[in-house]
Amino acid sequence: MHPFLDRRNFLGSASNALGSIALTSLLSRDRLLASGPSERFDPTEPIDPAKPYAPRKPHFEAKAKNVLVVFCAGAVSQLETWDYKPKLIEWDDRPLPGGPSVTFQGPAGNLARPQYTFRPRGESGKWVSDLIPHLAELTDQIAFVHSLTSKSNTHGPAENFLSTGFNLDGFPSLGAWVTYALGSLCDNLPAYVAIPDPRGVPQNGSNNWGPGFLPASFQGTTFSANDPVRHLKSKGVSDASDAATRRLLDKMQQRHLQEYPGDAQLAARIASYELAGRMQASVPQITDIDQEPAYVLKAYGADDTTNKDKAAFAKNCILARRLIESGVRFVQLFNGAYASAGKLNWDGHNDLKNQYDVHASILDQPVAALIKDLESRGLLKDTLVVWCTEFGRMPFFQKGAKGRDHNPDGFTCWMTGAGVRQGVSHGLTDELGVKAIEDIHPLYDFNATILHLLGLDHERLSVEHNGIRRRLTNVEGNVIESILS
Amino acid sequence: MRRIALYYRSFLDSAGRIGSASNPHVLRGCAKIGIPVLLWVVLSVVSTAQLPSEPRIDFVRDIQPIFEVHCFACHGPEKQKSGFRLDVKSRALQGGDHYGPTVDPNDPNASPLLDWVKNQNPQERMPPPGPANKPLSRSQIETLEAWFAAGAPWPDGVDKTTLIDPKSHWSFQPLASPNPLASIDTWIESKLLAQGMSLSPPALPMQWLRRVSLDLHGLPPSPELAAWFAHHHEEPEAYSRVVEQMLASPRYAERWAQHWLDVVRYADTHGFEVNTERPHAWHYRDYVIRALQNDTPFDQFIREQIAGDQLGQDTATGFLITASVLLPGQIGADEPSKRLARQDAIDEIVVNLSQSFLGLSIGCARCHDHKFDPISQEDYYAMQAFVAGVDYEDRLVDTPWAIENKERGERISDELRAIDRELLRLEPLARPNPQRFQIGTDLQSLQDLPVVLPKRPRLQPTINSERIAPTETRAVRFSILQTNRLEPCIDEFEIFNPLGENVALSSRGTQVTSSGDSVAPDRHELRLVNDGSYGNSRSWMSNQVGKGTLTFEFTDPVIVERLVWGRDRLGEFQDRLAIQYTIQLLGPDGQWTLVADDSDRNSDALDPAPQGSDSASNAAPNSPSTNPSSEDFAAFQTLQTRQKQLQNDRKTWQENQKAFAGRFRTPDAIHLLLRGDPEQPQQKVEPRIPGFFGQLGIDPSESEPKRRMAIADWIASPSNPLTPRVIANRIWQGHFGIGLVDTPNDFGIHGQPPSHPELLDWLAAELIANNWSLKSLHRAIVLSKTYRQSSQSNVKGLEIDADCRLLWRYPLRRLEAEAIRDSILAVSGQLNTAMFGRGYDLFAQRGGLSGFQPIEQFQGQGLRRMIYAHKVRREREAVFGAFDCPDAGQSTGLRRTSTTPIQALNLLNSVFTIEQSKAFAERLHREAGSRDQTGSRGQTGSRGESQADPTQLIKAAYQHSLCRDPTPDEIADALPIVQELGVETLCRALFNCNEFLFLP
16 A cells, blocks of 8 residues: 555644735745835835735836837837937938948948938828828827837847847846836736737847846737737647636636645646636737727728738737726737838848838827827826837948948937826937937836836836846936936 | 047048047137136136135035036936036035046146036037036026135035945955854844844745755755655655755756756847857866756856866856857958957957856946946956957867867878778879760760769869879879969879889989979979978979979889879969869880870869868769769779768867867957947056956066966955855855845946845855855755745735745745746656756747747657757747746846736647646556556557546646646536536646645
8 A cells, every 4th residue: 555645734823924925935035126125226126936926016106007118129210200300301412421430230321311301291291201100190199208228230139129228138127127027917927928910029039128137027928919818728638628627727726725725836826727717718808909990990991901910910910909908007019020121120221211111100190190199088098108119220331232220329219108208309419420429318217217217216126136136227227317207 | 439430530520520429528629729818817816815814615505516416417416427426525425427626626626527617519518408407507507616716625524425435345355253152043033033033934844855956956846755754754864855856856957057057048049130159168068067057166167167277177167158149250351340259259258257156246437437346447448458368259178078089180180091091092093084085985985984973072172092004104294284273283193002102202313304394493393292291381383374294214114003192282373273184104115195185084063172071972972883783983982981980970079079168369459448438448458357346466567367266366365255155145045045145246336235135145154154055055044944834825914925035934935937938847757867967949940031930749858857958049949938037148047927818828828838747648548557557447548648637647647747736626626527527627727726836
C-alpha cells in the first residue's frame, strides 16, 4: 500500500485575519508597490495579488483616468505633418551648410521642401499639412510638442526608448507602468490592451507593450478587431467537457485552499480563473464591431471598400473607443507595421511622398473620427489621447533618394483630451527642422507628462530591480507644464 | 542628440541655442568671468569689519537651514541630483558629478555652488523655479558668500545624516570563519527560537519527495521512484538515496541550468527590432548543462565562462555575449551611432560579469560614480577594459566535437576536389556554330540548330573547360571577340592531351604569340599565360578593349582533348572575362578548324559563383550528352548529385565548427566617457578592478586573453568576499523561492541585508571547503530539517513572520513556466528526454509582419524540455511565457510570480493542454490495459482504449500528477464526469489545479 497522504492535516479554522496577514506579507515580499510602508513614498493602497487590476489611487488628483496612445511606428516626418518649415521651400534642393555627410542610413543629399501644402487651421491658425486633413481639423484641440528628442536614431532602441524609457530591451512599457500603478476600471477586460496595425506588428514588436521586470499581470494583452484574444476558447473539446473541467477544477481549488488557509497566491489563482471566465464572455462582444450603427462605421471609414487597410484600421479605432468606454485603463493603438522599406509604416527613406499618401489615408480619418467620437460621448474629459512616433526625419533627402533619414534631435508628438491645454504649440525646432532649439524635451519629459496627467509622479512610480530603483523616466524627466490645462 | 548637435554647430549658432544648461563647462566659464569682481567687493567688507570678533557665520545656525530648506529636496538624503548632496559634509565638499569640489582651497571665493545660486538666468539658477522653490534672497546669498570667504567652516558632527562607510558594508567583509559544529538548521532554529518559534513538523514523506523532485528536476517524481519511496521512506538512508539519485540525473542539470540562464539572460536571438537568430548560441546553454551535470567546481565554472578559450572549454565564453546586441546592419552608418552601439555592447558584458558573479551593479557607474557602492565612474571603465577585445560573433571553436566536424569537412573537401576533376572530364562536348556570324541562315538549318540540346555551363571568371573530340594538331588559336568589360585577361590557358598532361606549358617548349599585350611587368605578361601558375598577378592582358588572340604552337603534333582557361583562377576578379570567343585547331592541311566557341554556352547573366555550385537552372545543361542513356550522362548525374550533397554537408560541418562564443581581438582603447557619452571621451583607462577591492597588478599592455584571465581569477578567488556569498544565496533561493538576501543581483549597499548572515557565510564557506561543489550544497540543503518541514501555515508563524523569511515552514510557491510545461509532459507520458543541440522552435515564423506566430501542436523534438526550446528574446512562449517567463532582455535574478487571467486562459484552453490531457488519458488507459492483461479485469474497447474501471483511472491520474491517492470525496466528484465524458476531462482539470502547480 502507498502511504496515504493525510488530507485532513490542515488548520481547521481559517480565520479571515490570517488571510489578510498573508496578503500584506506577500505584497511587501514582492515589493509590488513603489510605496511600501518601509519606503519613503506616499503610501497608496497595496496591490491585492488576487485582484491585480483593482483600481488604485494615484499619487495626487488625476486629470485623466484612461489613456489612448496612437503609436505611429516607423518615425513620422514632422516636416510633412505638424512642424511647418517655410524656410525649407526657399532652401529646397540646396545642401545643408555644415550638415553631416552621413546620417543613419548613409550619405545625405540636399534639403527638400515639405512634400505637402500647409495651411493655417482653426482659430489658432496653426499651419498643418494637407497630408492629414481630418486630423488637421482638430488642431485647436491639440497640444503639440515640437521639440522632442530621442536617445537613439535606430527604430528598435528608439521604440524601446519611447515605450519604456530605455534604449535596451527588457524594461517595462508605459502601459505596464500605468496599469501597475492604477489597476483597471473594469472587471471583465484586461487592464491594458495593445491593438496592432492590421498590416502587421510594429518594428519593436511586443517590447512596446511588455511588462519588463514588472509582474506579468501588467503586460499588454494584444488583440484587434480582426485577431481575437489567443486561447479565449478551447478547440476540440465539447462544451459539456469544458464545463465539467471547470466544475472539477473549482472543487479541487477549494479543497486545496482549505489546507492552506489565507494563502493569497492560491486565492489569486482562483480569482484569475474567474476573471478569465468573464473575459471569455465580454471579449467576443467588444470585438464585434459590425454591431456598430452604419453612421459610426462610416464616420470612421470602417465601411471604406476601396481602402481595405483603412477600413481594418478604422475597426481597430472603433474597438479602441469601445475599450475606453468599458473602462480599460490603457489602450495602445498601432498605426504602421514592421520595417518594410517604408511600404507598411512611416519609415520614408526612399519614396516618402508616395508612401505617405498611402499611410495617411489609413491613419487620418479613423483617428480623427475616434477623437471626435470620444468627445461626443463625453469620454474625452477623462481620457488622455496621445499621438506619438519614435523620432522624426531629416530636412534633407538621402542621397539619390526621395525620402528622409532618421532624425532623433527634434520631432513632434502631441496630446489632447483630459487635462491637456487646447490649441498650444510648445517647443521649437530651428528654421530648417534640423534639431530642437527651444524648450528641448527628451521623450522622458513627454512620458513624465503622461504620468502626471494620470496623477502619478514619475519620480515616485518606481520599483527595485537588480539594485536600482527603476522608473519609466530613468533618472530624468520634467513634466511639460505648458501643455497642461 | 548631442552628437548631431556637434555637426550643426557652425550652421546653427546664430539661430540655435547650443551649450545651454546641458553644457556645464560653458556655464561655469561664464560664471567665472562675471562674478569674482562683485564678490571681491562684498567680501572685503566682511573681512575687514567682522573678522576680529567672533565668526559672524555659524554653520549650524546660518548655513545648514538654507541648505535644508532650499536644497535638500534635490541634494539631500533622498535625492542627489547630479551626484551632489548637501546634507553630509564629506560629500558636500566633494561637489557634484561634473563641477569640481565645492570649496576651492586656493580660491575661497570661487565655488560652483555660488555660481549656481547667483546665476543670472532664472531657468538655470538654483534652486530651480517652481511653486515650492524661491530663489535665495539677497541676504541668504550674502551669508553664503561670507561663509565661503571664511573658508566654508563646517564643523564635524553636526550633520543630521551620517553616511555609512561603504567599506564596512557586510558583503565586502571576509567570510566569517566557519563553525564546524554548525549546520543549516542551527542558524535557522536559533533565529526562530529568538522569536519564540520553531520549525514546523516534517512534511509527509511523499510531499517531501514531490517537493525535492520538482525542485531538483523541475519534474514530478517518476511513478517508479514514488513507489519505491512509498515503501522505503522509513529506512535511514532513503532520503539521501533519493537525493543522490536525483543529483546524478541529467534532469537536475537541465533544471538548474535554467536558473543560471535566467541570470545571464540567455537567448537564441540577437534582440532588438530585428531579433535575428543566433544559430550557434545553444552551445553555451549546453555547456552550462554539462558543467552542472559534471558538478564543475563553481570557481572553475566562472573562469571557463570568462576565459574558456584558454582553458579547454571553448564554448563557455558564450557567457560574455549573452546580451541583446545590434547587428552591424542595424547600426546607423554614422560614426557616433557605431560608437554608441559598441559602448552598449561592452557595457552589457561588464553588467553581466558584475551582476551575475559579484551581485554588484557596477553598470550604474557608466554615467556617474555609483550612488551607493564604492565604485567610481573610472572603476567602471577600467572594468570595460578587461573585455574591450570581445566581439559579439561566432567563433570557430576547438571542442572535440568541432574538431571532428572540421576533419569531416576536410575529408569532404578532398572528395569534392576529386569530383571536380571527374566532372571536368565529363563536360559536354563543345558544339561550335560555324554559321554563327553568317547572315541569312535558312529555316531548315535553324531547326537543326541545337535549340533543344542542353547548353554547356555558363562562362565563369574562374575556370572554363572546352571538351572536344580528340584531334591531332600542331597549334591552337584562342580568339576573343568580346569581353564583359575592358581588355581581356587570361590567367592561364591549359591544353590537355588524353593522358591529362597540359601540353600548353612553356616548359614543354610550346610557343605562344598574341595579337598584342598590355604589359605590367611580372604581373601581366604574355609568358605568364602558360607558365603553370595561377592568379591575376600571373596572367596575360590584351592591348585591345574586348579583343585579343593567343596562338599556341607545339614543338610536335599533339592530340588535344580538352582546353581549360579562366580570367582569374583564384576568383578575385570578375571583369575582363572573354564572353565571345572561338577556339581553332590547325589541321595538317594548314587550315584552322573551329572546335569550340561560346555559342552553346548557357548565356544567362554571368554567375560569379564558382563552377560546381550550380543553381538549379544550369544543373541540367551540365549533362555531358544529349542522350540520357549514355554512360557519361549517367556518370555525370551521379557525380553531380553527390557533389551537391557533399557541398551541403561541407557547409553544415563548417557551420558546426562555430559557436556564438565571442571573437577576441586587440582590445579597444577605453576612455572614461563624460556622462557615459561616447562623444565625450576623457582620459584613457587601463584594466583594473574597482579600487575599493585593491589591485591586481595587471600590466596595461597585457594581451587580450590575459586580461580576461586576470578578471576571472579575481572573481573566482576564494578570498573574494562577494562571489561565494552570491552563488550560495542563488542556490538557497532556488530551493526556497527566496534567498537569504532577497536582492540576489544586488549585494551592494542598496541591496537588502541577509536574513541569516551567519548561515549565508556558513554556506559560502562550505561551498569553498567542498571544492566549490554545487551538488554538495544542494545535498546539505534538501536534507536539512529546514527543507524537510511541512509547508502548512500556522497562526503564530503568520503573525510574526508572514513573509516566512525565518523559515518556520517550507514556503509554498508556484512552479515556473518551464517546470509547468515539463511536468505536464512528464505526467502525460510525452516528455522527450533527448538532450542538447539546437533548440526546437516555439514559433512557426520569425518576426516580420505577423510577428512570431506560435506553434500550437508539438511532436518529437517539440516535446523536449523547455530549456531546449529555441529561446526568442522578448517573445514569450505563447502558453507558458505568461507565467513570468523572463524575456531575456535584462538579467532576472529572481522571477516574480504573478497571477493573470491570461495564464488561466492559456492553461485551460491552449491546444497544448488539450492535447496533453488527451495523451495523459491515453496513458492512463494504456497502463490500465496492461495491468488488466495481468489482472484480467476490464476489456479493450473499440477505440483501442481499455474499458478500465473509472475509479482506477481516477486513482492513477492522481498518483501520476499529484503523487497521492484521491480522497473518497474527490473520487465522488470525478466519477460521474469521468464516466460520462472520459478521464481527459479530469486530466485537464488536474493540469490546472493549484496542487499540481505549486511546490508542496
